Amino acid sequence: MDEKEIWSKAKEELAQTVPTYKMWIEPLEAVSFDGNILTLITAHALAPQAIKSQHNTKILEALKHSAGQDISYNIIFDEEFAERYRREKKKELQKTKNTDNSDKMLDNLAQMQSSANLNLKYKFSNFVVGENNRFAHAAALAVAQSPAKKYNPLFIYGASGLGKTHLMQAIGHYIVFNKPKLKVKYIKTEEYYNEYIKNLQTGGNDKTNRMDKFRQKYRNVDVLLIDDIQFIESKTRTMEEIFHTFDSLHNNNKQIVITSDRLPKDIPTLPDRLRTRFEMGLMVDIMPPEFETRVAILKNLAQNANVKTDQDVLEYIAENFINNVRELEGAFNKVSAYADIEKSDLTLAFAKRVLNCESRKSEISIEDVAKSAGEYFGVTVNDFKSSARNQRVSSARHIAVYLSREITGRSFESIAEYFNKKHTTMLYSYDKIKNDLKVNKKLENTVSEIKRMINHV
Numbered sequence: 001m002d003e004k005e006i007w008s009k010a011k012e013e014l015a016q017t018v019p020t021y022k023m024w025i026e027p028l029e030a031v032s033f034d035g036n037i038l039t040l041i042t043a044h045a046l047a048p049q050a051i052k053s054q055h056n057t058k059i060l061e062a063l064k065h066s067a068g069q070d071i072s073y074n075i076i077f078d079e080e081f082a083e084r085y086r087r088e089k090k091k092e093l094q095k096t097k098n099t100d101n102s103d104k105m106l107d108n109l110a111q112m113q114s115s116a117n118l119n120l121k122y123k124f125s126n127f128v129v130g131e132n133n134r135f136a137h138a139a140a141l142a143v144a145q146s147p148a149k150k151y152n153p154l155f156i157y158g159a160s161g162l163g164k165t166h167l168m169q170a171i172g173h174y175i176v177f178n179k180p181k182l183k184v185k186y187i188k189t190e191e192y193y194n195e196y197i198k199n200l201q202t203g204g205n206d207k208t209n210r211m212d213k214f215r216q217k218y219r220n221v222d223v224l225l226i227d228d229i230q231f232i233e234s235k236t237r238t239m240e241e242i243f244h245t246f247d248s249l250h251n252n253n254k255q256i257v258i259t260s261d262r263l264p265k266d267i268p269t270l271p272d273r274l275r276t277r278f279e280m281g282l283m284v285d286i287m288p289p290e291f292e293t294r295v296a297i298l299k300n301l302a303q304n305a306n307v308k309t310d311q312d313v314l315e316y317i318a319e320n321f322i323n324n325v326r327e328l329e330g331a332f333n334k335v336s337a338y339a340d341i342e343k344s345d346l347t348l349a350f351a352k353r354v355l356n357c358e359s360r361k362s363e364i365s366i367e368d369v370a371k372s373a374g375e376y377f378g379v380t381v382n383d384f385k386s387s388a389r390n391q392r393v394s395s396a397r398h399i400a401v402y403l404s405r406e407i408t409g410r411s412f413e414s415i416a417e418y419f420n421k422k423h424t425t426m427l428y429s430y431d432k433i434k435n436d437l438k439v440n441k442k443l444e445n446t447v448s449e450i451k452r453m454i455n456h457v
């Protein structure tokens with residue numbers, strides 16, 4: 001079930017059980033469901049607290065019935081949603097005064113946002129900027145402010161869970177909100193593929209018509225956001241279709257934004273003519289966030305969800321979930337949901353109890369990583385620290401450096417100090433493995449095997 005289904009079913013029950021339903025519950029909008037936690041947004045700044053303190057039990061009950069299992073929920077106050085709400089209310093008022101024009105005036109943002117296929121959770125205002133994403137963020141903002149003028153296409157790449165979809169949709173929201181005349185469309189490549197294939201395979205007299213309609217839907221826009229393009233790998237016909245859509249848009253000076261988990265040149269089956277097109281604008285990457293940015297992201301989450309907690313809790317989570325913002329967020333949602341259900345304060349001890357079993361990254365040192373990597377390759381820690389350059393030691397060292405950074409989250413300076421090398425050498429090793437991993441399955445297995453060894457020391 002997705003968030004909309006769960007919430008609309010739960011609402012039916014809440015309409016019966018909560019007397020102030022119309023005021024508090026009805027205006028909430030469901031924006032995400034991650035298997036455990038439903039996120040709702042409100043246009044009313046006081047609602048998160050008011051609703052949780054008055055209707056918590058009833059909401060949990062209704063959600064349980066609707067989802068068929070115990071799930072938790074967050075209510076987040078959302079500025080943009082509030083603004084939209086105010087505008088709609090105002091329009092409604094005008095509408096009743098001036099019924100003749102009512103239809104013309106119904107160009108409401110809500111409709112535009114949903115026809116653009118955007119999720120209100122992803123906006124610039126809740127995207128935390130750090131060294132890892134500074135450039136990508138600046139480029140995205142520039143594109144949002146002047147679509148089709150600056151970087152076209154904008155190609156955002158980086159590993160999973162680092163904020164590509166978030167940034168891309170933030171561009172969409174910005175444009176819908178600030179340039180309502182422009183038509184925006186967001187599409188996941190996988191959904192685009194499914195839709196295309198479905199149209200292609202269904203027969204009937206109106207097939208040509210249908211294909212035309214499908215094409216128009218994506219060519220008749222001012223801003224097209226294509227998420228996770230790496231999915232088209234080896235889907236030749238879809239590539240062909242995207243190719244023509246790309247050209248049609250680009251030639252008409254329309255903005256295209258693309259995300260991918262890797263660079264175009266690292267999608268081996270991508271034909272040159274598509275690759276060169278993807279590369280002709282600006283390509284920006286997003287890296288895993290540093291410690292400081294992770295703490296800032298958590299702080300932002302806590303604030304938006306109105307969760308009271310201390311700095312040491314946020315730092316504990318940030319130390320333990322280092323690779324991926326999605327997991328970082330998941331850990332935070334988990335502790336806050338547990339605290340909520342158990343009616344406990346979110347203290348460090350509480351967070352440790354809830355999360356401890358999942359991770360002990362902060363306790364692992366660079367030395368632990370180096371030892372396990374050394375053991376795997378039959379190389380000693382002293383070899384790593386020496387200036388030995390033979391193939392076996394160097395390639396083992398690259399991996400040890402990469403894992404040191406990934407697993408301990410320590411700075412490149414500390415890692416350089418341990419390996420007795422220059423800071424830039426460490427950066428080189430890290431990037432090398434990071435990039436190789438995107439195309440080298442065997443390397444991926446090696447890295448997972450060493451990770452397993454480290455976790456079982």
Ligand code: ADP
Pocket residue numbers: 121122126127128129133158159160161162163164165166167297325326329
């Ligand atoms: P990707 O598309 O790269 O796999 P997402 O955009 O889906 O990643 O991000 C995963 C989760 O992390 C989302 O909930 C997103 O809101 C959050 N997130 C990622 N980066 C940031 C950031 N810099 N600030 C705030 N939230 C972030």
Ligand code: MG
Pocket residue numbers: 161164165166227228
């Ligand atoms: Mg994504």
